[in-house]
Amino acid sequence: MDKVVDSLGLVQENSFLAVYIPATNRAFVFRVKSRANKGFERIAYGPLPLPSGTTLATFTGGTVSVPADGVLPAMSLIPVGITFPYTGAYDSTDMWYLSEDYRDRVFHVITRVTPRWLRIDLQIPTGVVQLRFQRDKLPLGIERDWGFSRGVIETVHIPEVHYGYRFANDTNMNVYTFVEFIYGEYIIDIPKDPYLIFGVLSKKVPHHFITLPVNVYDATLREALVKVYGIEGFPVYPIHERDKAVKEYTELLKEVKI
Amino acid sequence: MMVSELLTLRGATDNTNTTGVFSLTSDLIYGSVQYIQIPKGMKAKIWCKRISGAAVEVIIEYTHNILETPPTFTEVDREVLTSTGEISLEKRRPIVLRGITGLEGFRVSWNQSTPGLSYVELEVELTDDE
Numbered sequence: 001m002d003k004v005v006d007s008l009g010l011v012q013e014n015s016f017l018a019v020y021i022p023a024t025n026r027a028f029v030f031r032v033k034s035r036a037n038k039g040f041e042r043i044a045y046g047p048l049p050l051p052s053g054t055t056l057a058t059f060t061g062g063t064v065s066v067p068a069d070g071v072l073p074a075m076s077l078i079p080v081g082i083t084f085p086y087t088g089a090y091d092s093t094d095m096w097y098l099s100e101d102y103r104d105r106v107f108h109v110i111t112r113v114t115p116r117w118l119r120i121d122l123q124i125p126t127g128v129v130q131l132r133f134q135r136d137k138l139p140l141g142i143e144r145d146w147g148f149s150r151g152v153i154e155t156v157h158i159p160e161v162h163y164g165y166r167f168a169n170d171t172n173m174n175v176y177t178f179v180e181f182i183y184g185e186y187i188i189d190i191p192k193d194p195y196l197i198f199g200v201l202s203k204k205v206p207h208h209f210i211t212l213p214v215n216v217y218d219a220t221l222r223e224a225l226v227k228v229y230g231i232e233g234f235p236v237y238p239i240h241e242r243d244k245a246v247k248e249y250t251e252l253l254k255e256v257k258i
Numbered sequence: 259m260m261v262s263e264l265l266t267l268r269g270a271t272d273n274t275n276t277t278g279v280f281s282l283t284s285d286l287i288y289g290s291v292q293y294i295q296i297p298k299g300m301k302a303k304i305w306c307k308r309i310s311g312a313a314v315e316v317i318i319e320y321t322h323n324i325l326e327t328p329p330t331f332t333e334v335d336r337e338v339l340t341s342t343g344e345i346s347l348e349k350r351r352p353i354v355l356r357g358i359t360g361l362e363g364f365r366v367s368w369n370q371s372t373p374g375l376s377y378v379e380l381e382v383e384l385t386d387d388e
Contacts, residue, residue, distance in 0.1 A: 067289075150297075176286050
């Protein structure tokens with residue numbers, strides 16, 4: 001049997017992708033009809049988009065200036081998530097941003113940064129710190145002891161939302177940086193069979209499951225989801241509540257825009 | 259997912275003093291550093307040393323707190339180039355230095371009987387593997 005994902009970690013054609021939002025306990029189920037960039041999934045993006053002179057925060061509470069384009073200074077962090085500019089993209093300040101007109105597409109993006117020890121986290125949308133410990137007792141992220149990954153992060157970009165990527169360097173070295181993306185530009189639809197949706201969300205149907213680090217359900221994200229897909233996602237029910245789930249999914253599917 | 263980055267570090271003696279600490283450079287480092295700080299939860303693995311030039315002792319020293327003034331460095335390794343030439347030392351089992359608090363670090367120093375120009379290159383992996 002074919003795997004759901006290929007050797008790059010991207011979802012194969014005619015397979016399912018589930019995107020889960022913890023803050024709402026809802027998920028989207030997408031069928032990947034095709035991958036528009038099949039065979040051309042790697043982008044050697046280049047250095048982090050940090051112009052010389054940019055002011056960054058430090059782990060000790062001060063600030064530091066970026067000494068040269070793309071260099072992340074020692075013991076520094078990017079306090080507000082950045083986007084990745086690319087000339088000619090729909091939004092040249094954020095190459096992963098799409099409008100609602102692109103609702104039949106999502107980007108599945110695996111970001112790798114060199115050096116690999118750099119800390120990474122995500123703000124969805126930009127500026128909203130998402131990870132928390134003990135409900136909202138402690139915010140987490142690159143400036144904390146945990147709540148980040150090192151070197152690699154995987155996500156799915158929903159249209160109409162700018163994602164903020166934050167990076168930190170917890171060594172004494174000013175480092176040159178390099179970013180590589182492995183991405184799939186998926187052409188998707190949402191299955192219209194409520195039993196199939198339940199099958200995916202109850203883990204009975206093979207799929208690739210991605211949890212967006214969203215614990216604070218910002219209004220921007222909610223509005224974007226409704227604008228793009230017509231719904232905020234399918235509630236995730238336990239396996240013994242199939243009938244209830246199917247009934248609700250049937251109603252939600254009437255609102256779905258794709 | 260395991261994180262790993264291999265750094266080639268290079269330093270040279272100053273040809274003036276018989277002892278000193280190498281300033282280390284690398285293709286990934288902007289400028290140079292006198293020591294390498296090991297991120298919390300990661301390890302520095304020193305896989306390879308290449309020493310060349312004038313006779314020199316190359317010493318690797320480790321500290322638990324690079325913020326101390328001055329830090330207390332402890333020797334963990336010493337290699338000797340006994341006469342002008344070069345040696346290349348590759349290890350099946352690397353020197354492992356751990357980042358426990360995030361304040362650990364290591365530096366590379368030299369000792370010579372008479373000042374001379376010597377070079378050192380280290381292959382260092384920063385990793386979070388078990």
